[in-house]
Amino acid sequence: MGMQLHWHRRDLRAADNRALAAAADAVDNDADTDGVVSLFVFDDAILEHAGAPRVAYLLDALAKLRAWYRDRGGNLLVRHGDPESVVVDVAAAVDADHVVWNKDYSGLARERDAAVRQALADADIARESYHDAICHEPGSITTNDGDPYSVFTYFGRKWHDREKDDPYPAPDADILADSDSVGVDPSALPTLEQLGFEEPAADLPTAGTAAARKRLESFCEDGIYRYESDRDYPTRDSTSRLSADLKYGTIGIREVYWASEAAKAAASDDEREEIKEFQSQLAWRAFYTHVLWFNPEVVSQNYKEYENEIEWENDPDLLEAWQNGETGYPIVDAGMRQLRAEGYMHNRVRMIVASFLTKDLLIDWRKGYDWFREKLVDHDTANDNGGWQWAASTGTDSQPYFRIFNPMTQGERYDPDAEYITTYVPELVGVDPEIIHEWHETSPIQRRNTAPDYPAPVVDHSERREQALAMFEAARGEE
Numbered sequence: 001m002g003m004q005l006h007w008h009r010r011d012l013r014a015a016d017n018r019a020l021a022a023a024a025d026a027v028d029n030d031a032d033t034d035g036v037v038s039l040f041v042f043d044d045a046i047l048e049h050a051g052a053p054r055v056a057y058l059l060d061a062l063a064k065l066r067a068w069y070r071d072r073g074g075n076l077l078v079r080h081g082d083p084e085s086v087v088v089d090v091a092a093a094v095d096a097d098h099v100v101w102n103k104d105y106s107g108l109a110r111e112r113d114a115a116v117r118q119a120l121a122d123a124d125i126a127r128e129s130y131h132d133a134i135c136h137e138p139g140s141i142t143t144n145d146g147d148p149y150s151v152f153t154y155f156g157r158k159w160h161d162r163e164k165d166d167p168y169p170a171p172d173a174d175i176l177a178d179s180d181s182v183g184v185d186p187s188a189l190p191t192l193e194q195l196g197f198e199e200p201a202a203d204l205p206t207a208g209t210a211a212a213r214k215r216l217e218s219f220c221e222d223g224i225y226r227y228e229s230d231r232d233y234p235t236r237d238s239t240s241r242l243s244a245d246l247k248y249g250t251i252g253i254r255e256v257y258w259a260s261e262a263a264k265a266a267a268s269d270d271e272r273e274e275i276k277e278f279q280s281q282l283a284w285r286a287f288y289t290h291v292l293w294f295n296p297e298v299v300s301q302n303y304k305e306y307e308n309e310i311e312w313e314n315d316p317d318l319l320e321a322w323q324n325g326e327t328g329y330p331i332v333d334a335g336m337r338q339l340r341a342e343g344y345m346h347n348r349v350r351m352i353v354a355s356f357l358t359k360d361l362l363i364d365w366r367k368g369y370d371w372f373r374e375k376l377v378d379h380d381t382a383n384d385n386g387g388w389q390w391a392a393s394t395g396t397d398s399q400p401y402f403r404i405f406n407p408m409t410q411g412e413r414y415d416p417d418a419e420y421i422t423t424y425v426p427e428l429v430g431v432d433p434e435i436i437h438e439w440h441e442t443s444p445i446q447r448r449n450t451a452p453d454y455p456a457p458v459v460d461h462s463e464r465r466e467q468a469l470a471m472f473e474a475a476r477g478e479e
Contacts, residue, residue, distance in 0.1 A: 002097030003177055004033055007087055007116075008040045008076070009109075011102045011132060012061040013209045014068055016167035016252025018132040019100040024171035026098065035177030037094045038069060041087065042080040042195060045108065051374035052200040053343035055192060057207050061250050062189055064208030074176030078187045080195075084115040088123050093184045094177070099125060102132035102249075105289050106381045107296030134286040135164050135253055138293035141286075148294045150396045152287050159283040160276070167254040202343035204377055205244060212251035215241050220263045228277035234346035234420040240278070243378035244344075246285070257282060288386030291396050298385055300366065302394035307477035310394070313362040321458050322357055323371055325425070328457035330436050331411030332356045334424040341424065343377035348414055354391035355405035359468045360459055365392035393472065401472035404465050412437040427454035 004023035011017050023036045040062060047055070066076040077094075079086045091099050099120055104113065113129065120127040131137040141158045142148055149155035179186070192199060205211070223230070223238040230238035245251045257279065264275045295303060302310075321327050325336035335349035345353070350372075357368045369388045373379050389395025415421055418433040428436055431450050435442060440457045447456060 002033060003094050003182075004036045005087075005091050005094060005096035005099045006036055006038045007083075007099060007101040008038055008065070009101060009104055010247065011249035012040075012058075012065045012207075013212075013250050013252060014065070015170040015209065016255045017102070017170070017249075018168050019102045019128075019130040020171060021168035022128070022130060023098075023100050024169075024175045027171075027175050033098075034095075034181075036074070036171055036175055037077065037096060037177045037182055038074070039077045039079065039087070039090050040065075041083045042078070042190065043083055043112065044080075045082075045112065047195060049108070049373065050197075051376070051379070052192065052197040053202050053204060053375060053377045054379060055195055055197050056200050057204055057244060057343075057377045058248060059189060059192065060204075060207035061248050064210070064250075066186075066189070068209070069176060070179065072173035072176055073178055074173070075179035075182065075186045077182075077184065078189055080190060083112055084119045087116050088119045088125065090184070091120070091125050092123070094182050097126060099127045101129050103129050103137075104133070105138060105293045107292075107299065110296070133249065133253065134289050135159070135257060135282070136162055136286060138290045141290065148290055149287070150291075152284065152397045155287050155290070156280055156283045159286060160279065164257050165254055167252055167258060200343065202341060202375070202377070204343055205241070207244070207248070207250055209250050212242065212245035215245065216251065216256060216259055220259050224260060224263050224275050224278055225267060225271045226274055228274045231277070232348040233414050234349055235415065235423075239347065241344075243380070243383075247378045247380045247383075253282065284386075285380075285383055288382040291386060292382040298389065298395070299381060303389055303396050304394050304398065306394075306472075306475040308475045310364075310475045311471055312364040314364055314367065315361065318361045318458060319357075319363055319367060321455075322353070322361060322363070322368075326455050326458075327356070327361075328439065328455040329356060329360075329407045329411075329461075330418070330421045330425055330428060330439055330454075331415060332407050334415075334421040337424040339372075339375050343375060345376070346420075348410075349420075350387060351391055352405055352407055352410045354388055355399070356407050358392040359404045360407065360461055360464045362464065362468060362471060365389060365394060401476075402469060404468060406461060408437055408440055408461070425454065427451050 004026050006020045006023045014020060027033045027035055069076045077090060087099060117127055141155055219240040226238050230236040260275055260279055264272050267275060292298060322336060325333035327333055332353050335345050335353045339345045354368055357363050358365050365388045369384060372384055386395060390398040393399050393401035418436045421436060422429045428451050435450055440461060
């Protein structure tokens with residue numbers, strides 16, 4: 001008689017969890033299997049790349065997941081150490097003859113999983129991993145020649161046409177190993193301080209499946225029906241706010257997809273197009289995951305090859321001004337301050353601040369990526385890397401280098417009344433939106449009279465645009 005051991009990583013849920021469902025099926029179908037035991041391991045190699053907001057959110061999600069198990073007579077074992085040894089040791093301690101987990105797709109995660117797989121093999125313990133985090137596994141959507149796509153449009157068409165699995169059921173309570181019979185200490189959840197992090201200043205969302213489902217339900221009642229029309233406007237509240245839930249897997253991708261399909265069934269023709277655009281964002285997440293799988297080096301290297309190295313200026317004072325939301329470009333500063341305050345930033349604003357860092361401040365996208373990795377609750381290696389390299393014109397299917405966002409025009413277009421800006425930049429409260437959107441052209445005297453505590457622009461956009469074009473043309477060998 002033995003146990004099934006399920007190793008949770010970024011799948012912190014019971015429902016729509018493919019590996020956990022497989023473990024439950026094994027118990028149902030094998031009289032010699034006693035039950036399912038679940039484990040989470042805090043891995044220092046992963047924590048080294050984490051930020052306090054994400055770890056705080058992770059701890060909240062783990063507390064909710066552990067409560068789910070305990071409410072049903074089971075438990076979630078928690079350990080801190082090298083998974084290569086911890087998983088094997090726990091499997092032996094609970095008499096597990098089979099270990100399952102859901103795949104992760106970054107290079108670091110793949111190295112970890114390969115080491116764990118080998119350690120289990122050496123210990124003569126069966127193991128199996130499952131595809132779970134996105135709807136279609138890397139390598140399953142390719143060109144007609146069998147190559148991975150580097151352009152989203154063609155990938156997206158196939159993604160939309162491809163059948164999606166139904167959500168997987170959560171295990172029944174009687175499948176879970178009785179917490180008293182497992183025979184090992186489940187261990188208390190560590191604190192942030194014990195993991196080496198300070199309490200984040202950001203006001204974080206509630207984690208866990210119940211909270212994720214509330215966000216999904218609210219979105220499918222309203223925002224999803226105007227998603228395409230309103231998603232670029234940060235004050236219109238038409239986005240799902242599920243990014244952190246999908247990053248940590250507190251809700252399953254299939255559950256989200258089929259909820260959007262249910263909304264589509266009740267929609268008008270125009271509304272169905274709005275919903276399809278939301279589904280395209282799920283496809284973008286998958287596309288970037290596929291890119292990362294086939295090109296793990298993109299985490300630190302440009303995807304797109306230039307003839308010469310891009311000569312970023314990397315001015316540390318300008319980087320600090322950007323990080324602190326003190327660039328004198330209102331929409332940029334609002335986004336960077338929202339990031340500090342909430343561990344989140346609206347997607348359109350992410351594009352604006354990323355373009356500003358790389359094309360106006362001429363700072364390497366990797367420095368922006370690292371800052372987002374530290375501050376975002378929803379940081380996802382594939383998605384964030386794809387977004388940063390898109391903005392920097394170094395990635396797959398990226399923004400052409402000569403298309404450079406004008407931050408003032410972007411602010412005026414997507415926040416015309418400066419409602420978003422003044423929410424996060426209190427120095428500009430009460431200032432006429434027209435002046436806010438023309439801050440770069442406003443005289444020093446008028447700036448002092450209208451918002452004396454708000455800085456002047458740190459760079460001239462028109463001048464920096466020309467410098468950016470020259471920088472990229474030099475990298476392309478066009479001097």
